[in-house]
Amino acid sequence: MKFPLDRAGAHVFFKDLAKDSLKTSFELLKVTIPAIIATKILEELGLVFYIGKSLDPLMGLMGLPGELGLVWATAILTTPYGGIGVYAALGPSLHLSGADMTVLCSVMLIAHSLPVELSITKKAGGGVLPLGVLRLGGALVYGILLNQLCTKLQLWQDPAIMLFKATPLEESLLQWCMGQATNIVLICVVIFLVLSAMRILQAVGFISLLEFFLKPLLPLFGMTHRAAPMTVVGMILGIAYGGALIIKETATRNMESREVFNSLALMSLSHGLIEDTLVMMALGAKLGGIFWGRLFYSLAVIYLLVKTVDYLVAHGKVKPQ
Numbered sequence: 001m002k003f004p005l006d007r008a009g010a011h012v013f014f015k016d017l018a019k020d021s022l023k024t025s026f027e028l029l030k031v032t033i034p035a036i037i038a039t040k041i042l043e044e045l046g047l048v049f050y051i052g053k054s055l056d057p058l059m060g061l062m063g064l065p066g067e068l069g070l071v072w073a074t075a076i077l078t079t080p081y082g083g084i085g086v087y088a089a090l091g092p093s094l095h096l097s098g099a100d101m102t103v104l105c106s107v108m109l110i111a112h113s114l115p116v117e118l119s120i121t122k123k124a125g126g127g128v129l130p131l132g133v134l135r136l137g138g139a140l141v142y143g144i145l146l147n148q149l150c151t152k153l154q155l156w157q158d159p160a161i162m163l164f165k166a167t168p169l170e171e172s173l174l175q176w177c178m179g180q181a182t183n184i185v186l187i188c189v190v191i192f193l194v195l196s197a198m199r200i201l202q203a204v205g206f207i208s209l210l211e212f213f214l215k216p217l218l219p220l221f222g223m224t225h226r227a228a229p230m231t232v233v234g235m236i237l238g239i240a241y242g243g244a245l246i247i248k249e250t251a252t253r254n255m256e257s258r259e260v261f262n263s264l265a266l267m268s269l270s271h272g273l274i275e276d277t278l279v280m281m282a283l284g285a286k287l288g289g290i291f292w293g294r295l296f297y298s299l300a301v302i303y304l305l306v307k308t309v310d311y312l313v314a315h316g317k318v319k320p321q
Contacts, residue, residue, distance in 0.1 A: 160284030
């Protein structure tokens with residue numbers, strides 16, 4: 001693709017871009033809107049509270065008060081911001097340390113918005129059950145390991161310092177509808193900007209350069225250079241905002257099913273690395289746990305997963321995909 005410099009070329013560029021943006025936005029919204037409505041129904045029926053109570057024992061494994069199970073359950077079914085809203089009502093009385101806050105934020109960053117994000121990854125070619133288990137189980141294991149590390153090394157034991165005070169989420173149905181409509185418009189705008197950026201980066205050769213540097217590393221994680229663009233976008237922007245590109249890339253790049261799954265698995269454990277990380281730091285979580293620790297943990301998990309599958313295939317335990 002040549003970068004359009006003249007007026008005619010620019011007209012064709014933006015016409016194709018607009019058409020592509022509308023198509024991918026439609027495909028993404030077909031998945032996300034039903035998931036958003038289903039999640040709201042669960043909230044209204046009060047099922048989120050009971051799910052939160054069921055998480056009490058798991059929170060104890062991570063060294064956290066059982067009350068925070070409701071915070072994580074809300075994040076799992078809605079968004080990290082939903083979890084933050086619940087934390088605003090519970091957190092001040094719990095006197096959490098920096099380590100506690102880092103563990104809580106880490107598990108929310110790995111496992112959140114599951115109805116919406118698992119719908120997107122399913123559309124992109126990943127199974128709901130394996131990726132759902134990976135995210136929930138991966139979050140729990142990371143939370144346990146991080147808590148043990150912080151306890152043994154006495155890391156971040158001072159009280160958590162919040163840079164802003166979150167407010168509890170109390171809104172009417174009309175306000176919720178208006179908020180979701182705003183989010184949908186924002187998603188469409190972001191899709192247009194992402195696709196624009198991707199086309200420009202492809203035109204100037206950045207994507208090819210990125211693929212060149214990632215090419216020797218991706219096989220360690222069961223992927224080829226074809227998975228580089230969607231994996232990077234998903235990890236940086238997040239699955240919700242990067243969802244359209246993820247779906248588009250899996251449909252057009254002729255990737256093997258196993259390669260698609262490995263890419264989706266990696267970004268499932270580690271995504272939204274910029275926005276989400278900054279938000280959680282403002283709540284008092286530590287960068288070492290929510291960013292670097294989460295990133296290295298995700299890479300290690302996917303590496304071990306790939307090696308385990310390779311071993312099983314080599315010994316005839318499972319069929320190659």
